[in-house]
Amino acid sequence: MSNPCLSSFAYRFFKDAEKVAQRVLSRLEKQSNGCWEWQGARINKAPYGYGEMHTEGKVMLTHRLVWLLLVGEIPNGLHVLHHCDNPPCGALPHLFLGTPLDNALDKVRKGRDNPPRGEAVWTAKLTPAKVIAIRARFKPWSKTDGVAAMAREFGFSETGMRAVIKGGAWAWL
Numbered sequence: 682m683s684n685p686c687l688s689s690f691a692y693r694f695f696k697d698a699e700k701v702a703q704r705v706l707s708r709l710e711k712q713s714n715g716c717w718e719w720q721g722a723r724i725n726k727a728p729y730g731y732g733e734m735h736t737e738g739k740v741m742l743t744h745r746l747v748w749l750l751l752v753g754e755i756p757n758g759l760h761v762l763h764h765c766d767n768p769p770c771g772a773l774p775h776l777f778l779g780t781p782l783d784n785a786l787d788k789v790r791k792g793r794d795n796p797p798r799g800e801a802v803w804t805a806k807l808t809p810a811k812v813i814a815i816r817a818r819f820k821p822w823s824k825t826d827g828v829a830a831m832a833r834e835f836g837f838s839e840t841g842m843r844a845v846i847k848g849g850a851w852a853w854l
């Protein structure tokens with residue numbers, strides 16, 4: 682017997698998916714703003730504010746647990762991001778998969794990219810120094826310094842790398 686609400690991936694990923702789901706979902710509390718906030722421990726080092734839970738021998742972020750349980754696998758290089766920008770939120774409609782760049786673009790699109798922006802918004806993956814180096818290296822269609830090659834090297838989508846090269850989210854550099 683399996684719970685139809687849970688992803689088939691969850692049954693492979695967790696030893697006891699239903700127990701994990703019960704522990705996670707029972708401690709998300711609906712707020713008046715529509716978010717479902719984690720009522721347990723929060724991460725107290727960067728990135729701050731995410732819910733955390735000890736799960737089958739690992740410490741896991743609760744919004745990632747929600748994704749694994751209800752949607753499925755998180756592909757390599759992608760993060761579970763918040764449309765609502767509320768780190769402890771585990772409301773599924775508020776979550777989406779993307780790169781750190783997608784996250785920055787999402788914030789820009791919502792007009793909430795002023796300050797902190799740039800380095801503070803991204804993970805440590807891409808710093809102003811790296812952005813400048815990428816722009817200096819860029820050669821159209823180059824096998825090593827083209828959009829596709831550098832996207833692979835830095836772990837971004839090609840769309841993301843194009844935005845880095847052309848300015849986009851980093852236009853102030």
Ligand SMILES: [Zn+2]
Pocket residue numbers: 715716717765766767770771772775
């Ligand atoms: Zn939310």
